[in-house]
Amino acid sequence: MRQFLESEIEPLAIGAWVLGTGGGGSPYHGFLNLKKLYREGRTVQLISPEELADDANVAVVSSMGAPMVGLERLTDPEILVEAVRMMEEYRGVKFDAIMSVEIGGGNAIQPFLAAALMGLPVVDADAMGRAFPEAQMTSFAIADLPMFPLTLADVRDNAVVVARAASWKWMERISRKVCVEVGSVAATCKAPRTGREVKDFGIHGTVTQAVAIGNAVQRAQREHRDPVQAILEQEDGKLVFVGRVWDVERRTTEGFLRGKTLIDGLGDYHDQQILINFQNEYTLVSRNGEPLVTTPDLICVLDTVSGEAIGTETLRYGQRVTVIAMRAAPILTTPKGLEHVGPRAFGHDVNFKSVFQS
Amino acid sequence: MKRIGIDVGGTNTDAVLLDGKRVVAGVKAPTTADVMSGVIASLQKLKTAAPQALDVSAIMIGTTHFTNAVVERRNLMRVGVIRICLPTCASLEPLCDWPDDLRAAVDPMSFLVAGGTEYDGRDIVPLDEGAIREAAMRIRDAGIRAVAITAVFSPLRNDFELRAKEIVEEICKGIFITCSHEVGRIGLLERENVTVLNACLGRHGFETVRAFKNALWVAGIDAPFYLTQNDGTVLQADTAARFPVFSFASGPTNSMRGAAFLSGIEDGVVCDVGGTTSDIGYLVKGFPREANSVVKIGGVRTLFRMPDLVSLGIGGGSLIAKKGPKVGPESVGFRLPQSALVFGGNTLTMTDIGVAAGMMDIGDRSLVSHLDRTLVQAVLKSVKERLEDAVDQMKTSPEDVELIAVGGGAPLIPEIMEGVSRVVHCEHGGVANAVGAASAMISGEVDQIASGVDRDKALADAEELARLRAIEGGADETTLTIVDIEDVPIAYLPGNARRVRVRVVGEIAGWQPQTDAAE
Numbered sequence: 001m002r003q004f005l006e007s008e009i010e011p012l013a014i015g016a017w018v019l020g021t022g023g024g025g026s027p028y029h030g031f032l033n034l035k036k037l038y039r040e041g042r043t044v045q046l047i048s049p050e051e052l053a054d055d056a057n058v059a060v061v062s063s064m065g066a067p068m069v070g071l072e073r074l075t076d077p078e079i080l081v082e083a084v085r086m087m088e089e090y091r092g093v094k095f096d097a098i099m100s101v102e103i104g105g106g107n108a109i110q111p112f113l114a115a116a117l118m119g120l121p122v123v124d125a126d127a128m129g130r131a132f133p134e135a136q137m138t139s140f141a142i143a144d145l146p147m148f149p150l151t152l153a154d155v156r157d158n159a160v161v162v163a164r165a166a167s168w169k170w171m172e173r174i175s176r177k178v179c180v181e182v183g184s185v186a187a188t189c190k191a192p193r194t195g196r197e198v199k200d201f202g203i204h205g206t207v208t209q210a211v212a213i214g215n216a217v218q219r220a221q222r223e224h225r226d227p228v229q230a231i232l233e234q235e236d237g238k239l240v241f242v243g244r245v246w247d248v249e250r251r252t253t254e255g256f257l258r259g260k261t262l263i264d265g266l267g268d269y270h271d272q273q274i275l276i277n278f279q280n281e282y283t284l285v286s287r288n289g290e291p292l293v294t295t296p297d298l299i300c301v302l303d304t305v306s307g308e309a310i311g312t313e314t315l316r317y318g319q320r321v322t323v324i325a326m327r328a329a330p331i332l333t334t335p336k337g338l339e340h341v342g343p344r345a346f347g348h349d350v351n352f353k354s355v356f357q358s
Numbered sequence: 359m360k361r362i363g364i365d366v367g368g369t370n371t372d373a374v375l376l377d378g379k380r381v382v383a384g385v386k387a388p389t390t391a392d393v394m395s396g397v398i399a400s401l402q403k404l405k406t407a408a409p410q411a412l413d414v415s416a417i418m419i420g421t422t423h424f425t426n427a428v429v430e431r432r433n434l435m436r437v438g439v440i441r442i443c444l445p446t447c448a449s450l451e452p453l454c455d456w457p458d459d460l461r462a463a464v465d466p467m468s469f470l471v472a473g474g475t476e477y478d479g480r481d482i483v484p485l486d487e488g489a490i491r492e493a494a495m496r497i498r499d500a501g502i503r504a505v506a507i508t509a510v511f512s513p514l515r516n517d518f519e520l521r522a523k524e525i526v527e528e529i530c531k532g533i534f535i536t537c538s539h540e541v542g543r544i545g546l547l548e549r550e551n552v553t554v555l556n557a558c559l560g561r562h563g564f565e566t567v568r569a570f571k572n573a574l575w576v577a578g579i580d581a582p583f584y585l586t587q588n589d590g591t592v593l594q595a596d597t598a599a600r601f602p603v604f605s606f607a608s609g610p611t612n613s614m615r616g617a618a619f620l621s622g623i624e625d626g627v628v629c630d631v632g633g634t635t636s637d638i639g640y641l642v643k644g645f646p647r648e649a650n651s652v653v654k655i656g657g658v659r660t661l662f663r664m665p666d667l668v669s670l671g672i673g674g675g676s677l678i679a680k681k682g683p684k685v686g687p688e689s690v691g692f693r694l695p696q697s698a699l700v701f702g703g704n705t706l707t708m709t710d711i712g713v714a715a716g717m718m719d720i721g722d723r724s725l726v727s728h729l730d731r732t733l734v735q736a737v738l739k740s741v742k743e744r745l746e747d748a749v750d751q752m753k754t755s756p757e758d759v760e761l762i763a764v765g766g767g768a769p770l771i772p773e774i775m776e777g778v779s780r781v782v783h784c785e786h787g788g789v790a791n792a793v794g795a796a797s798a799m800i801s802g803e804v805d806q807i808a809s810g811v812d813r814d815k816a817l818a819d820a821e822e823l824a825r826l827r828a829i830e831g832g833a834d835e836t837t838l839t840i841v842d843i844e845d846v847p848i849a850y851l852p853g854n855a856r857r858v859r860v861r862v863v864g865e866i867a868g869w870q871p872q873t874d875a876a877e
Contacts, residue, residue: 029450029547032450032454032455033449033450036449036450036454066477068477068544068846069476069477071544071545071546072477072510072511072544072545072546073446073447073474073476073477073482073510073511073546074446074447074449074450074546074547075446076446076447076448076449077449078449155445155446155482156445156482156483183476183477183478183480183482184476184477184478249813250845250846250847251813251847305751316844317843
């Protein structure tokens with residue numbers, strides 16, 4: 001266990017946004033909130049999964065909703081605490097640590113906010129190693145761990161406990177319906193995990209990974225080197241395409257931001273175009289109908305110059321972007337993993353083939 | 359059709375007279391501390407150069423006045439900030455991510471009030487009108503004369519903001535109010551930031567426009583007058599006075615548009631060398647390429663669309679370190695005509711280096727004949743390398759590009775540069791920004807909710823209406839281009855509803871007629 005330093009907050013936000021693969025919501029507001037809490041004298045300890053007792057109670061905290069809504073309806077840290085307290089009351093337990101369900105996007109920081117206010121450590125792990133739009137798209141779901149109960153808190157003193165659900169998909173459907181009803185943004189505490197479960201089925205070291213990506217970007221920017229290259233080196237990632245955004249089509253359905261964007265090639269990619277589909281996150285890159293990169297490999301759209309990640313809700317005509325791919329956590333690419341998070345889980349009728357397989 | 363364009367820069371105030379596509383005359387006068395005497399001086403010079411300057415149909419002024427006020431933390435009003443958001447958005451108070459000194463200068467009195475809209479158009483909770491009233495009374499009692507009102511999701515539904523404005527106006531008579539839906543888009547903190555910036559510049563906006571009016575009156579010019587906007591279009595001055603934020607980036611936009619106008623080159627790099635900085639931007643189809651990321655003004659995050667620029671501290675007035683080839687970023691600025699060696703001053707500036715090297719011919723060359731040739735060469739080499747590096751950053755492909763050199767210091771740009779196929783100098787390039795102002799365009803905008811039609815139809819309808827509005831505003835139909843197109847779905851409303859925003863711009867009709875032959 002070690003203290004999470006104030007100087008790591010910004011790198012965490014930058015790295016989490018890259019790992020968000022276009023979704024998960026911008027970590028900027030979480031970053032501001034955490035900075036504020038640190039300035040008020042609160043701090044957070046970071047604990048590695050190995051350090052957890054097997055019977056430790058771990059709260060899995062996240063803010064749920066559509067990314068665009070998060071830009072307007074900012075989540076206050078207290079509401080996250082509300083969701084965790086509800087779970088403690090409902091279960092009659094006290095939590096020993098808090099973890100993120102997804103390291104990609106704003107949810108990388110939400111557990112830190114609750115942890116700072118509650119004086120609990122944050123686990124250096126998550127359940128996606130990136131961002132995904134739905135509850136069944138986690139390593140815990142892939143491992144068939146129980147998915148209930150779930151607590152959900154809204155700013156208007158609406159509070160919901162989903163006591164049981166028949167499957168992870170049912171949990172997703174029910175909680176999503178509630179979430180949409182309260183404005184497509186809510187604080188949730190997912191099914192609590194034991195220390196053993198986190199050790200066995202969590203994706204380890206992802207907080208450290210995000211901070212390392214953020215540090216690489218900041219170092220490159222300081223030294224006037226190419227930040228995109230710095231990320232590729234840090235993550236041993238793969239360059240996919242360089243171009244400019246040509247068209248963006250979005251629609252909000254069932255609480256998701258779905259759509260596609262057309263990128264027109266520049267430089268080495270002149271005269272080529274790629275299409276990227278998204279459902280909150282980028283899910284599929286294709287060229288002339290042929291898939292190039294598919295989920296669960298991480299598809300990141302970065303500002304060509306600054307290396308800053310560009311979210312599906314901030315894509316716009318004319319942006320110059322570089323598309324890169326990064327490796328998915330091994331559990332996601334197992335046959336069972338692909339059932340949950342492979343291309344077909346997002347309605348794309350293609351098989352997963354990692355860009356990292358030659 | 360004759361027009362005057364004026365650009366008030368940090369060092370010089372430039373004025374040009376355009377007749378159709380022909381530049382009749384272009385002049386420079388030093389920018390003065392009070393700004394207005396510089397404008398008057400430039401207009402008087404213009405009248406001397408072209409007596410027909412009195413008889414124009416429009417005057418376009420571009421100014422960095424408002425940006426400078428923010429950057430220098432001057433002329434800012436105290437602002438009452440009302441955010442309609444509770445019970446959400448309470449932890450990050452307004453201006454929380456502003457630089458401390460700017461926040462102190464604006465000294466906000468902030469109120470969070472219950473209300474706001476959900477993403478789908480429902481109320482979060484009803485508007486707390488009592489709290490608005492209370493806030494208005496406290497703002498009035500504190501003697502605050504500017505108010506910024508921001509409601510959650512107001513770009514979707516602006517009625518909360520409009521109602522709050524009504525209440526505040528009732529209680530604080532004649533107060534300057536900016537509502538966030540007028541100036542920004544989705545993104546609460548950034549939109550609120552812009553709203554507060556606009557509010558704090560309220561008085562400065564009115565005073566500046568009034569002073570410009572006086573300057574025109576003193577110069578004996580009587581024609582409709584416009585301020586240039588960030589996107590290369592113009593707004594009628596009295597409207598522009600209410601929205602100072604819309605002219606924040608007009609300086610670089612004008613110089614890039616002017617460069618395209620003068621050179622006839624639509625795609626390439628523009629390097630504008632002024633008194634203090636060189637701004638390097640990229641033209642795509644005659645318009646500045648926009649920056650991708652969040653744009654900071656004076657350290658404040660905004661969602662403005664701004665030209666993508668690299669700014670180097672190299673200008674005609676840049677100080678040269680006596681010993682080494684270090685150039686800038688310090689500059690003598692508008693004191694160049696007194697301070698530079700070639701003008702009999704005692705400060706070694708970039709202009710002196712340019713004159714010594716035979717690149718420029720101004721002032722008294724004999725006053726720099728004593729300069730060490732090694733120093734001159736070293737300075738030029740360092741400048742060349744920095745410019746090449748900046749051009750490389752702006753390029754999107756490794757091929758060489760054309761570079762259009764403009765601004766008063768354009769002669770300082772070397773003729774041969776790595777990565778550049780050709781350095782283009784144009785007649786009147788020294789006043790490109792004023793040319794850009796004079797050739798600014800007319801826009802037409804539509805911002806509406808479409809339902810019962812698919813996306814393509816919704817966009818096409820909006821585009822047609824935007825075109826119609828631009829034509830009604832005096833734009834030439836054949837030159838209309840879309841500069842902004844955006845749609846946001848509104849799931850809660852029936853019929854595939856979406857909010858569609860389209861903005862088109864075009865040149866003023868009757869703009870490219872007979873006078874073309876004169877070129």
